[in-house]
Amino acid sequence: MVAEPTAFAARGTTAEVEQGLVFQPLFNADGLIPAIVSDAQSGDVLMFAWMNPTALQLTLSTGLAHFWSRSRRRLWQKGEESGNVLRVSEIRTDCDQDAIWLKVVLAPAGAACHTGNRSCFYRVLTPADPAGGGVALKRA
Amino acid sequence: MVAEPTAFAARGTTAEVEQGLVFQPLFNADGLIPAIVSDAQSGDVLMFAWMNPTALQLTLSTGLAHFWSRSRRRLWQKGEESGNVLRVSEIRTDCDQDAIWLKVVLAPAGAACHTGNRSCFYRVLTPADPAGGGVALKRA
Numbered sequence: 001m002v003a004e005p006t007a008f009a010a011r012g013t014t015a016e017v018e019q020g021l022v023f024q025p026l027f028n029a030d031g032l033i034p035a036i037v038s039d040a041q042s043g044d045v046l047m048f049a050w051m052n053p054t055a056l057q058l059t060l061s062t063g064l065a066h067f068w069s070r071s072r073r074r075l076w077q078k079g080e081e082s083g084n085v086l087r088v089s090e091i092r093t094d095c096d097q098d099a100i101w102l103k104v105v106l107a108p109a110g111a112a113c114h115t116g117n118r119s120c121f122y123r124v125l126t127p128a129d130p131a132g133g134g135v136a137l138k139r140a
Numbered sequence: 141m142v143a144e145p146t147a148f149a150a151r152g153t154t155a156e157v158e159q160g161l162v163f164q165p166l167f168n169a170d171g172l173i174p175a176i177v178s179d180a181q182s183g184d185v186l187m188f189a190w191m192n193p194t195a196l197q198l199t200l201s202t203g204l205a206h207f208w209s210r211s212r213r214r215l216w217q218k219g220e221e222s223g224n225v226l227r228v229s230e231i232r233t234d235c236d237q238d239a240i241w242l243k244v245v246l247a248p249a250g251a252a253c254h255t256g257n258r259s260c261f262y263r264v265l266t267p268a269d270p271a272g273g274g275v276a277l278k279r280a
Contacts (some may be wrong), residue, residue: 009274018255023265023275036176036185039234045176047237092257094260095253099188101261111257115158120234121241134149
């Protein structure tokens with residue numbers, strides 16, 4: 001992927017990145033930054049996805065979550081087909097500004113997951129088998 | 141990084157990965173899986189990090205969060221130096237089993253972030269400048 005021109009500031013020193021008040025996001029070698037999406041009401045993590053600079057800019061300017069699909073290799077607005085749009089209530093970045101956390105509002109009966117589940121994280125790992133066997137999942 | 145032998149099951153079909161009850165995690169080309177860490181009490185996202193198979197196995201077997209440090213290129217138990225250990229109360233995976241969500245218990249006055257903040261996500265992005273200027277941050 002070719003890097004696209006963006007309005008985001010260039011990276012500064014470690015002190016500027018960690019303590020500063022200028023957004024200086026770090027996109028990885030593929031031009032992407034990881035985005036954690038949680039439900040603004042319940043606090044549940046709904047999904048995990050990736051953004052390129054354009055997806056992040058569109059999310060900021062429209063208030064609707066946009067991502068970069070690695071499998072389809074294209075920009076997408078979450079819910080553009082399913083109607084399950086994610087309205088952003090807050091966006092945060094972390095200490096080294098290489099991850100994004102979106103708090104979003106999803107309709108009460110909405111599904112953030114393409115499987116129809118409200119959250120993509122609908123299965124819990126069971127305790128590991130001490131003998132080194134596989135790990136089972138159960139519905140959350 | 142060379143893939144290490146693990147107790148995790150091999151990937152199955154899409155239906156098995158999405159609907160099955162066998163944990164079949166997908167590690168990326170670097171042998172890592174992204175891990176979202178949230179506070180089991182408040183629901184706040186505390187940090188975002190990466191796990192290799194060994195870190196994930198140790199997290200499952202000890203109940204304490206372990207990660208792979210990409211910068212230091214080594215396994216680490218969170219809090220091994222700072223004392224800010226993260227006790228895992230639940231581990232989930234997502235629909236395509238390529239991300240992990242840990243709900244953890246952190247001491248009331250504990251800091252998950254090396255900067256001393258409880259959460260690494262201590263700054264909020266302000267609305268984008270319509271003229272395309274930079275994006276400012278403010279303390280959460």
